[in-house]
Amino acid sequence: MISSQKQQLFISIISICLFGILVAGFASFFGSVSERVVSVFFISLIAVVGMGVYSGNSGILTFGHLAFMGIGAYASSLLTLPVRIKSTTLPALPDWLATTELGLLPAVVSAVLLTVIVAAIVGIAVNRLEGSAATIATLGMLIIAHGVTIGWRDVTRGAQSFFGVPRLTDVWVAALGCVLALIVARLYRDSNSGLKLRAGRDNAIAASAIGVKIKRERLISWILSAAIMALSGALLAHFLGAFSPKKFYFTDTFFLLSMLIVGGMTTVTGAVTGAVVITIVSEVLRRHEGGFTFLSIEVPTVFGMTQIGIALIILFAMFKKAEGLAGLKEWEERIFPIKRKITASEASKSATKNTKTASLSATNMTMQFGGLVAVDNVLITIKSGEILGLIGPNGSGKTTMLNMLSGVLSPTKGQILLGDKPIINANSAKFAQLGIARTFQNIRLFGSLTVWQNVNIAALSTNDGKDSDLRTKSAILRLGIADLIEQDAGTLSYGLQRKVEIARALACNPSLLYLDEPAAGMNPEETQALMTILSDIAREDSIGILLVDHDLKLINQLCDRIIVFNEGKLIAQGTPDEIRTNHSVREAYLGRNYKQD
Amino acid sequence: MDLFLQQSANAVALGGIYALLALGLAVVFSIMGLINFAHGELMTISGYVLMYCGIAAVPFPLAVILAIGAAILAAIAMERIAFRPVRGSSGATLLVTSFAIAMILQMLFQNLISARSQPVLLPAILSESVTIFGLIIGVNKIAAIISTIVMLIFLDWFMTKQKTGIAMRAAAEDFSIARLMGIHANTVIAGAFALSGLLAGVAAVLWVSQRASVDPLMGFTPVLKAFIAAILGGLGSLKGAVAGGFLLAFIEVYLSAFLPHGMQEFREPIGLAIVVLVLLFRPNGLLPAKTLAAEKV
Structure with a gap:
């Protein structure tokens, strides 16, 4: 039925668009509370799929991508922040920045471009390390970014809240960003670069022996994933209106990583699955954090019940299904497998002699x-x-x-x-x-x-x-x-x-x-x-x-x-x-x- | 010059703690490929045992033994309950598992003990200081330096002279061959965790004796530093862990002593940037593990 990659990708893209429209539509139908939950879900999903573009395809887990999210958030907010607020909250900004006030789209695009540049530089360093060492390096990157954000008071207000950002992200904007990120991630997975990178993930020595430049592909996916993270950060900033460096540190890293890992980091299907599961579980747990009655047993207030719940889900996933709930294949790869045929007539045509x-x-x-x-x-x-x-x-x-x-x-x-x-x-x-x-x-x-x-x-x-x-x-x-x-x-x-x-x-x-x-x-x-x-x-x-x-x-x-x-x-x-x-x-x-x- | 020597002594004391923690990480990593995020929580457990011992007026030497013992037991229990089911999985799976364990333990400390920092009663002698060659050094710092030296000598003896230690080194080079030679996987791995618990326990006692307080996140920061030290030295290499721990401590202490006041806020990023710089030139660390070169093709 499906005879080419293109048809399979087409099915995937159509369903991603439908998913975005339907979920956003439902959310706006049920009112503002659900709109908020769903907006956060979309923004988180962008970040999850962003981390997946790197970690899933390269096999190297990242702890540092929230640094890119932070850069995206701060950079875009500095551009959209009304000039009169800037003059009071950030008096020491350079003139060109203090007098700039852009709309959401140009601000987001600029923030993404800036992040791409930063990611390219950082990527060259991280790329020299392999496996677990690279993972810890990303952790170091997160700490560096956090330290710089807190220290650079003139631009970031340090550890204080960065506020006054116009709230331009509604549920439809978030949905649009999410659909875009999902499509990019899905296309990258089966692009030449994505394929080569996955080959390197499965067997680095063999991939190199057939001519794959693993480091190059890794850098491409690193930069692409940083761009997606920046998009997520920019949308988050314009959704919250106020945020501090803490928003881009360990707690949220854990939260987003858990989505990636529980769903399965190698597929877009996995990212969506993980985001849905963790969002539902954490919403339910958060509502019961102050204590509740279960089968007439009084459960007292448990601080951080959400985190414990998520950690237990992660443990369960690791013990039972280490590759995540969605496994290693996209849903459309399972339901609509490609049926390629190679005929003998192509053989004569294709017998390109070695020159x-x-x-x-x-x-x-x-x-x-x-x-x-x-x-x-x-x-x-x-x-x-x-x-x-x-x-x-x-x-x-x-x-x-x-x-x-x-x-x-x-x-x-x-x-x-x-x-x-x-x-x-x-x-x-x-x-x-x-x-x-x-x-x-x-x-x-x-x-x-x-x-x-x-x-x-x-x-x-x-x-x-x-x-x-x-x-x-x-x-x-x-x-x-x-x-x-x-x-x-x-x-x-x-x-x-x-x-x-x-x-x-x-x-x-x-x-x-x-x-x-x-x-x-x-x-x-x-x-x-x-x-x-x-x-x-x-x-x-x-x-x-x-x-x-x-x-x-x-x-x-x-x-x-x-x-x-x-x-x-x-x-x-x-x-x-x-x-x-x-x-x-x-x-x-x-x-x-x-x-x- | 005096300031320089004074700060160097501080750096050695801090470096010892980083080195012990990084060694604990390296012992486990070299054998099962796990970077244990929950290593810091072993430290925190030791810290709380010291705290309770102080409240119950247990003599300090006994309290130290109990604290270290608790870390060893906790490490063995951690392996048995959490890491055995995922043994042999990919590095990412192991890392994530340990991350989840760390998170659960932190939340348990917050709920069962206290979210706030708790004071720890210590013998008065630890907060005194002595003058050696014109340098004023805290007794707690001297204790840290001596303990580190003793632990390093012990570890060297254990790894080169003791049967279990030699088995661990064999397993670190090639686990499947080591098993064929009759080495029990469970014994070696449990031994590695016990050793890492011992190192975390000693590090915790030294850490607490310089701060006299303990909180649920006590182990988190020093172990993050130990991760970085382990990478800096060469992941999975024991000598590298020690070298990385000391180098990182020297970088940190000198930066905090000699960086101009206006730059102090950027101390941590600058310190890590120096580490990155070192890694750019030596991507496998200062003293890389042998196993990196020995991959069979």
């Missing part, structure tokens, strides 16, 4: 881990169109070599030449963009994304994303996994996951392909089929393949040339026949005392 063929030579390759020399002064060349086997006992340095040749590890010593150009100071994303793709010994797929998305992200991240859909289709057809494309990669069987990984690497349109134990876990038929596919790839597309495996039958039948590692050193190389009879290879595998009979 850039190049051979690789690496000299003096050495890798030291502390005192252990894992790879010792190795020279290796891979020509285009050949299949080179790399074998050796466990721990002989095969995977380390592969990691160095793909930029996952930077060698202690050694130089890599692609064609005649040296590759210097490149990370694995750069290697992928130069046309070197790889798979991993322990499968690294983007488990929560579909097979199509897994392969598509690789195509989008290489060759500047040119012909990405064609390359995706061609890689999927090559590996014969066309009927799996809408399944989540994490749910597939082992052998199929290996195929998806190879398809993903092929979608990078590589000139060289490294496969780390591609046949591990496959049965003999599957291995046989894989061998046919691999030799086709090498012959037809003139891709050079470096194949690491323990299956010597596979290596012997498939490889043009074999090199053998032992204890980090290259001990032999030659044709399969030569290797079979090589003395030192036998020694490495069978021991020194092995006697030929």
Whole structure:
């Protein structure tokens, strides 16, 4: 029924608009109390979805986004505050600001732009940290912003209340802002940047190895989320009319984070669910905070019952459903799944041949881990169109070599030449963009994304994303996994996951392909089929393949040339026949005392 | 010069407390990837035990032992009740869980004890001061410095000489391999929490002995600082936690002593900005944990 992403997004956008109109309509029908509750709900939801754009897609929890909300609130209020109020409450403002009085829209837009600039600067610093360290850095950012707001009295009135802001946010304005924020967040999630970022969240090493610049995508989502936070803050300021720095500190961070987490931070559906649940629960609890009678039992006044209630809901959610009530998929992805079809006719059309063929030579390759020399002064060349086997006992340095040749590890010593150009100071994303793709010994797929998305992200991240859909289709057809494309990669069987990984690497349109134990876990038929596919790839597309495996039958039948590692050193190389009879290879595998009979 | 030395002594005393707290966070983080927001509430529990002991006229040395013991027990209970169900989850899940625990405990303190700050009776000697090499140093500060040194020596001995400590270090490097070597997950994790409780308890006694009061949010601020210290030193690295704690304290104390009066309001933002600056050059912290480099591909 749904055959493309666009249709799915269309359904989503229509329903977001309907949601906004209906909820705002109901609220204004029931009068001013409900209008207030619903306005706060909308404004909170903007903030929640703003945090979700960053945290959900990048997987890094944020405690600091209320700083952006605060900047948005103060900046927009300074612009809309009537000049006569400014002259009495903020006498020390610079002239240009003291005499400015804008309407809501220009004020909000200016505040958002200012926040974007601040976020870009802060983002460069936060972006250098990973995972939990980044989370704590955002916490530090919140404390810094709070400290600056309190200290900068001339502009913010310090810890005192900032009042006199015209109350221009009614329920319809809030609804409009909310619909806008939800649509932006939803579109970002399935944009190229959003997809790449989610890939990085699921598996950072694999994402980098197919050319995703994770830090760049992270910065984009950081800035976008800051802009949404600023919108929320600006609308909040013009809803409340008066606020102080405390409004953008820990208490409200906890409140908004709880919405994000209970609903599920990876989806817009989750943000809405969480905001609805927490708003309802906290409204109910707040009304009973002063004590109530339950089944004729007197419950005394409990201070902070709302917080305790919310904390218990969070604990319950974490114990039972850590990814949130809405799970990892949008509602429309569940109800209207995409039914893409890849036909064979597209295959012929899409068989874009690899144009850039190049051979690789690496000299003096050495890798030291502390005192252990894992790879010792190795020279290796891979020509285009050949299949080179790399074998050796466990721990002989095969995977380390592969990691160095793909930029996952930077060698202690050694130089890599692609064609005649040296590759210097490149990370694995750069290697992928130069046309070197790889798979991993322990499968690294983007488990929560579909097979199509897994392969598509690789195509989008290489060759500047040119012909990405064609390359995706061609890689999927090559590996014969066309009927799996809408399944989540994490749910597939082992052998199929290996195929998806190879398809993903092929979608990078590589000139060289490294496969780390591609046949591990496959049965003999599957291995046989894989061998046919691999030799086709090498012959037809003139891709050079470096194949690491323990299956010597596979290596012997498939490889043009074999090199053998032992204890980090290259001990032999030659044709399969030569290797079979090589003395030192036998020694490495069978021991020194092995006697030929 | 005198002022400088005087402030340096203060910085060492404060840095010791930050270091102990950051160590407590690091011990747990290195093993299960949890940044424990509720670490501060362990401190607060110790503080309240000291307060009640003071009211009940329990001798101070005994009160200290009870306070530290309470923090250890609370840490073990916390692990058993709240963190075991989410063990092995993502860092974000663990962090959020601990955040919720912290929130519940704070609210419980407010409802069951008091929302206001409560005085703690301390022996008079703690508020006296002595003159050493021309410097006037409070007995409580000297106690803090000595206790920190003793704790660091103890911890070093525990981690390098004791079976449980060695098991913890093994688990921190690679938990699944450590389990295959016959190390019990429950023992190691409970041990890590007990150790973090011990460190939080000692830090709490030192903290309270310099302030003589306790309130429901007592642990929140110092533990925020300890988070920052842990990041500054390198998350999950024990040596880094100590280094980060001391560096942060020196930054704070010197700023408050030497920043011009007009800038004092911005002391905290400036201090954190310096930390950020350090992190820009050393994103993995001063002394990064080994495990960061050892990820298998």
